[in-house]
Amino acid sequence: MAALPIRSLALIVRTLEGGGMQRIVLLLAEAFAKTGIQVEVLTGHDAGTISKLPPGASIRCLPRSNVFSSDLALLKARPRDAFRLLPLLTPLKPDMFRRLPALIEYLRTAKPDAILAAGTQSNLAAIIARAAAGVPARLVVSEHNTLSIVAHRGHGVFRWAYPGLVRRFYPEADAIAAVSRGVAQDLAQTTRLPEELITLIYNPVDAEAIARAGEMPVEHPWLTDRSRPLILGVGRLHRQKDFPTLIRAFAIARQQRDLQLAILGEGSERKMLEMLCHQLGVQDDVLMPGFVDNPFAWMSRASLFVLSSAWEGFALVLAEALASGCPVISTDCPSGPREILQDGTYGSLVPIGNSEAMASAILTTLAAPPDAARLRARAAEFSVDATVAGYRRLLEGADNSR
Structure with a gap:
């Protein structure tokens, strides 16, 4: 035809x-x-x-x-x-x-x-x-x-x-x-x-636009103080994103290293997530500012991006984090992360809902972060x-x- x-x-x-x-x-x-x-x-x-x-x-x-x-x-x-x-x-x-x-x-x-x-x-x-x-x-x-x-x-x-x-x-x-x-x-x-x-x-993934947005200034002390690694999650506060597993993993990793966690997004699970932070004693080290206009400014300054989802379709935000040059780890959820990360080549894949495995991957990646240029090159393929x-x-x- x-x-x-x-x-x-x-x-x-x-x-x-x-x-x-x-x-x-x-x-x-x-x-x-x-x-x-x-x-x-x-x-x-x-x-x-x-x-x-x-x-x-x-x-x-x-x-x-x-x-x-x-x-x-x-x-x-x-x-x-x-x-x-x-x-x-x-x-x-x-x-x-x-x-x-x-x-x-x-x-x-x-x-x-x-x-x-x-x-x-x-x-x-x-x-x-x-x-x-x-x-x-x-x-x-x-x-x-x-x-x-x-x-x-x-x-x-x-x-x-x-x-x-x-x-x-x-x-x-x-x-x-x-x-x-x-x-x-x-x-x-x-x-x-x-x-x-x-x-x-x-x-x-619009890699050039993400790079420009990542260079824009953003007012928050956690993004200027690099003495404590910043872990980042982005997405709706919804059961699909499984942020409880991320918070539990953060609490485990924080026992071994002084860390901060920011989750950018809003949704029906906010109160439950805030209660979980209090139960785990990490409420002072977890920030949930809601949706932000420029998440890429956070990605470019974060030490690590974590996708904790139970399921996805493609996981665009994971590719956007790569485009920002930010190290990533992800659950091995259906569907998208394994394809984006090429079976773990560009970031660790951990089992869904496993906070212990996620905590271990967080600490391992922070100890030896991958080359940012290599991550950006992978994102540019999309x-x-x-x-x-x-x-x-x-x-x-x-x-x-x-």
Whole structure:
């Protein structure tokens, strides 16, 4: 099939608040816009709080419909799939399906040449909306998390139904992408989709922007006093990130060395984590300032970055820490860290939830930190250009015969 030129692209993501997937969508929007493509990011987020995008890119907040209107739109779009769609026909349906009528209307009116959706619920909504709108736009869906774990541990009936819904609807997309080999393999195994239908496209790291941000001044005494090594964690205060294991590991390592720990992020587990710090007697040496505007200034000054997650899709923040030249260790969680660190070549991998092994890796890495230039070189392999080229091939149909 000859490649089809793209003049306009719709990027669909549930929200632009926090998270690696959201940063990736904005990075892709900027990169595609710089190639001359008119890009519009469609989201449920209040676009007014997002930093300005370059010329040729914009953000549209899709309005939320009431339950009745969104259910009616879904059933009208897929009457033959009504039974299969029952998990989406509840007041607690995924947010993008409350915005399905607006998404269908947008596609009918704007008629973009191509659509790139990010995340399971956005992928499903995009597939159904494109068919309902009757537009010929090529559609690429991208899976950003380990579906089997999301379906098993996620809240809400609709997440338990994801594997069946994905198996039914993903083949209607023109292409399916996964952000790590682990995500691709899990997607195939969980949904029984042929793995050859899934294209691996790693998430991008803007190494030059991270380096510039890392050089910016930041006001905090822990970042200027280098007498005590600073351990850093970054992410939502959510069970997925398993910060209790990091705090316990820090408490163990601190018995042998004078250390400080900063966890940048906010979330529902804050009070529990603060209580744990008090129980372990490390409350004076653990800082949780919430989300910060420039985490890269912390990464470039930290002695060690630790990813303690129970599961990931790619673990973008781990690659960003490498781009900052910061030594890293990570849990060997599905999916992403083992691929980013090349089986432990660029940082130690420890078992999930094992605070003793994590403490040992912390002390070992601090005693003999790796070369920062080597870490930055590894991060540079996940370039924005490579990611954009991968998605563009799928969006244009250049190497896909579906």
